[in-house]
Amino acid sequence: MRLVILCFWIWAASGAAAVAGSDMEALLEFGRGIRQDPSRRQAAPWNPTSSSDSDGCPVDWHGVQCNGGQILSIAFDGIGLVGNASLSALARMTMLQNLSLSGNKLEGVLPRALGSLASLQHLDLSNNRFIGSIPAELTKLSNLGHLNLSSNGFGGALPVGFRSLRKLKYLDLRGNGFVGKLDDIFAQLQSPVHVDFSCNQFSGSLASISDNSSVATTLQYLNVSHNVLSGPVFASDPTPLFDSLEVFDTSYNALTGNVPSFNFMISLKVLLLQNNKFSGSIPEALFRETSMVLTQLDLSCNQLTGPIRRVTSVNLKYLNLSSNSLQGTLPITFGSCSVVDLSRNMLSGNISVVHTWGDYVEMIDLSSNRLTGTWPGQTTQFLRLTSLRISNNLLAGELPTVLGTYPELIAIDLSLNQFHGALPKNLFTAAKLTYLNLSGNNFAGTLPLPSSETNNSTTVDLSVFPVQTSNLSFLDLSNNSFGGPLPSGIGRLSGLVLLDLCLNNFTGQIPTSITKLKHLLHIDLSSNHFDGSIPDGLPDDLVEFNVSYNNFSGPVPSSLLKFPDSSFHPGNELLVLPRSGSPNSPEGSGGRKHGMKRGILYALIACVIVFVTGIIVLLLVHWKISNWKSSEKGKGQHKNSVNQGQGAPQRRAEIPSSEIHDVSLGSSPSAEYGGISVPRGGMEGQHEAQCVDQPTGSISSLKDSSASSMPSLISSPSDVRSHHHHSILRVHSPDKLVGDLHLFDNSVLFTAEELSRAPAEMIGRSCHGTSYKATLDNGYVLTVKWLKEGFAKSKKEFSREIKKLGSVKHPSLVSLRGYYWGPKEHERIIISDYVDATSLSTYLSD
Known part of the structure; x- marks a missing residue:
């Protein structure tokens, strides 16, 4: 055993x-x-x-x-x-x-x-x-x-x-390339709790979910975003079945119909339906103080209409209704919301109603609407506010000093409005303010920065500007009417990465204290009245520098010689560029006196030759003189009108109130410019798929990080002023142009694919886009203006205006060839013939 x-x-x-x-x-x-x-x-x-x-x-x-x-x-x-x-x-x-x-x-x-x-x-x-x-x-x-x-x-x-x-119970297939009908897949699932099918190529609809009672009763998390789903969310109103669902994300699909009320989903906390094709009004049940525990609601980038009702929910914290067609006035209450994004709608009325929104709000984005009035001056509100964006509206009046007292405020964007007057003195001393964009307004006066240097017995009151340095990283005051000298206190803004003061009336010399801004990457002082020399000692890491249209003189610091001539000219006639070899350069100054003597002699000889030749020519063409006079008279009138616009640019471009709302500013929750991370007032972009831009080399790979101002539909490809208006919008491009290309005649024919692969060379920037020289396969050269994102919402309106401009024909105008309308908002291109900048005057007089 x-x-x-x-x-x-x-x-x-x-x-x-x-x-x-x-x-x-x-x-x-x-x-x-x-x-x-x-x-x-x-x-x-x-x-x-x-x-x-x-x-x-x-x-x-x-x-x-x-x-x-x-x-x-x-x-x-x-x-x-x-x-x-x-x-x-x-x-x-x-x-x-x-x-x-x-x-x-x-x-x-x-x-x-x-x-x-x-x-x-x-x-x-x-x-x-x-x-x-x-x-x-x-x-x-x-x-x-x-x-x-x-x-x-x-x-x-x-x-x-x-x-x-x-x-x-747990099924996660996100971020792959799966295909198939989602209806069939859900019909096979038994009792899952967590299902994530996002970022695939699934098609079909969600109607079958309600038919599978075992799924509808157990499901707590459902994410089918970034697919190609279509149809309504539910075939009927099955919401009583989803009493366990907490997160429901169907964003970035092609779902249609009305937004369901979801009022029986007693456990629903996160509802993300952005970037679909929903229409109709927003159900009031989503905003009411009911048994719902909804904390996040994103309905942005749809086709919703109607007014926004009162928001009384005490649980709702994040509300994003941007990029729709909502109308009416602002609600008088937003419950306990901390993020409110209503940008890019058609809201109107006085903005002063925001003083009733309570003290819970942390981020506000009301940009690109039709709001009027001015910001309220109450001092007991918005103690938690971190981001305020109300750009591209019809706001007016002076800025209240209360803006500089909000203790948590990080970002302010009031650009593209009609504010006027001087800036509050405490605006630059806000404790946490890092982003300030006041461009495109009517502000005037001097900057409220104290001088860090004193002259004689002049006393400077530093009580308005504490000893500690400011936290500002982004300062855009362009396209206003500021004047006077630039205070030497600019050097106290030691954290500045971007400084844009172009299109103002500043005078005097640039203070040497500007060289203390060691983090500066972008500086634009163009179109002012600065004089004197350009300070030496600016950071070597500068990636953008523009002082054109000023009165600077003397040598250009060697550290700035890496920038193109357009950074210094036009304007600044007395500025010395050592590398240019021009009469102003040191190499050309030695023989200047001898050159002047020879020049006078050559000029006298040339005058005699021209005089004799002129008499002979007049005798030979006398029989054509009557026809020449009649044609030259008509051309001369147009030429004079064109030449009047060839000087320095206007101080401020007037923006018609009827068109200003076509500008669409971004509303992603954060944006980065030159390393500056700026919180945004909404949740849009939180679940967006990331794209990688290809290097510049062809039309389909062009990319520009400038922002949208009110666009002009046509401009010469050799604009005398290529101003880059800074903000946080981006212009992206697809790998291939697959949209609609419209040509106005058959004289030059090409396809969108041919335009995609055309070699491109940037020839200028302006506040409404970037111009490129593009060469087609057959050698024909075009000017392609890639417009800023948010230029137009309506393809019909855009097409109508472009066709009007394309129908204008005159010997002194560059005619449009056509335009391109892509499937995405940032794919808007205007196409015209290329005119060499060096021969523009010849072209106009031919």
């Missing part, structure tokens, strides 16, 4: 050792495909000589759990493994319950052998580089409760058979 028992234990031990050896060999085989292991934590698993612990696992194996020598769990998450993952080797582990390899750089495909892991409960391969399709054998894992394949390169259709995965 004892002999039988002894034999039994010997047999069991040898069997267990065989099983354990099999699992270890499988893990070692998996390890042979690992090319890099930066953490070096997994060196032991690839070493078969490691000693074992009481459970049969080598003692140095991190992330591996065993039982009786068999591997139960493998968790190699986020340790930087690089290589070809041989998952078929791991399929031999019959007792494996958890396989988690997320956050590495593993490659390969899902083998059919994975279907043999009958004990597998948790499979996470997210954030790797796996490709291929999901094998049907994966649906045989009857114990699988957690499946995460997100952020890989998987594609194709999902296998039929998810119905057999009865224990599956």
Whole structure:
């Protein structure tokens, strides 16, 4: 009897050792495909000589759990493994319950052998580089409760058979290339709790969700954003079924119809429906103080109309209704909202109603509407306000001093309005203010910065400007009527990255204290009346510099010679550019006197020759003189009118009130300019897919980070003033132009694809776009003006105005060839013939 028992234990031990050896060999085989292991934590698993612990696992194996020598769990998450993952080797582990390899750089495909892991409960391969399709054998894992394949390169259709995965609660397939009808997929799911199908190519509708009662009753998280879904959200009103749903995200699809009320979803906290095609009015139930616990609501970028009702919900914190067609006045209350984004609508009325919004609001974006009045001066409101954006409205009056007292305010954008008067003295001393954009208004007077230097007995009151430096990083005061000298206190704004004072009336010399701004990257002082020399010692890291249309003199500092001539001219006739070789340069000054003597002699000889030649020519063309006079008289009138606009640009471009609302400013929650991160007043962009812009080289790869002012539909490609109006909007471009190209005649024919690949060279910027010289395949040269994002909302209106301009024909005007309207808001292009800047005057007089 004892002999039988002894034999039994010997047999069991040898069997267990065989099983354990099999699992270890499988893990070692998996390890042979690992090319890099930066953490070096997994060196032991690839070493078969490691000693074992009481459970049969080598003692140095991190992330591996065993039982009786068999591997139960493998968790190699986020340790930087690089290589070809041989998952078929791991399929031999019959007792494996958890396989988690997320956050590495593993490659390969899902083998059919994975279907043999009958004990597998948790499979996470997210954030790797796996490709291929999901094998049907994966649906045989009857114990699988957690499946995460997100952020890989998987594609194709999902296998039929998810119905057999009865224990599956967590399903995350986001960030792949899966296709198929979402209706069919939901029909197979049993009782999931978390489902994320976002950032794929799924089509169909969501109507089948309500037909599957098991899904509708258990689902807590549903994200199907960034797909190609269409139709209404629900076939009927099935909301009583979704009493467990907390997050519902269908953004960035093509869903239509009215927005459901969702008033029976008692657990719903986050509702994201932005960037669809919803129409009609917004249900009042979403704003009411009811049993709903909704905290985030985003309906931006749809086609919603009607007024905005009172917001009385005490739970709603984030509200984004931007980029719709909402009308009426501002609501008198916003409950407990901390973020309010109503930008790019058609709201009207006096903005002073915001003083009733309470003290919960932290971010306000009301830009690109039709609001009037001025900002209220109450001092007990907005103690938590961090971002205020009300640009591109019809606001007027003087700025109240209360703006400088908000303790948490970080960003102010009041550009493109009709404010006037002087700036409050405390605006530059706000405790946390980093972004200030007041461009495109009627402000006047001097800047309220104290002088850091004193002359004689002059006393400076520094009480209005504390000793500590300001936090300002972005300062745009362009296109106003500020005057007087630039205070030397500008040097106290030590954190400035961008300084734009162009199109004002500043006078005098630039204070040397400006060289203290060591973080400065962008500076534009053009179109003022500055004189004297350009200070030496500006940061070497400057990426933009413009002082054209001033009266500077003397040599240009060597650190600024990297900038093109357009940064200094036109204007500044006495400025010396050493590299130019012109009479103003040192190389040309030595022979100036001799040159003048020779010039006088040559001028006298030329005058005699011209006089004699003129008499001969007049005798020869006398018979044509009558026709020439009649044609030259008509041309001369137009030429005079054109030449009147060839001097320095106007101080301020007048913006018709009837057109100002076509300007569309961005409303992403944050924006970055020159390293400045600026919080925005909304949630738009929170879930946007990221795009990578290609390097400049062809029309389809052009990119400009300038902002939108009121655009002029036509301008010469050789604009004497190429002012870059700074803000935070971006002009992006697609990899290929796939929109509608409209040509006004058949004299020059080309396609949008040909225009996409045309080599491009930037020839000028203005406040409404960037002009490029583009050469077609046949050698024909065009001027392509890429307009700023948000130029026009209506294709019909844009087309009508461009066609009007294209119909204007005159010898002294550059005619338009056509225009391009792309599928996205930032794809607006005006096309005309190219005119060389050096021959513009010749062209006008021919």
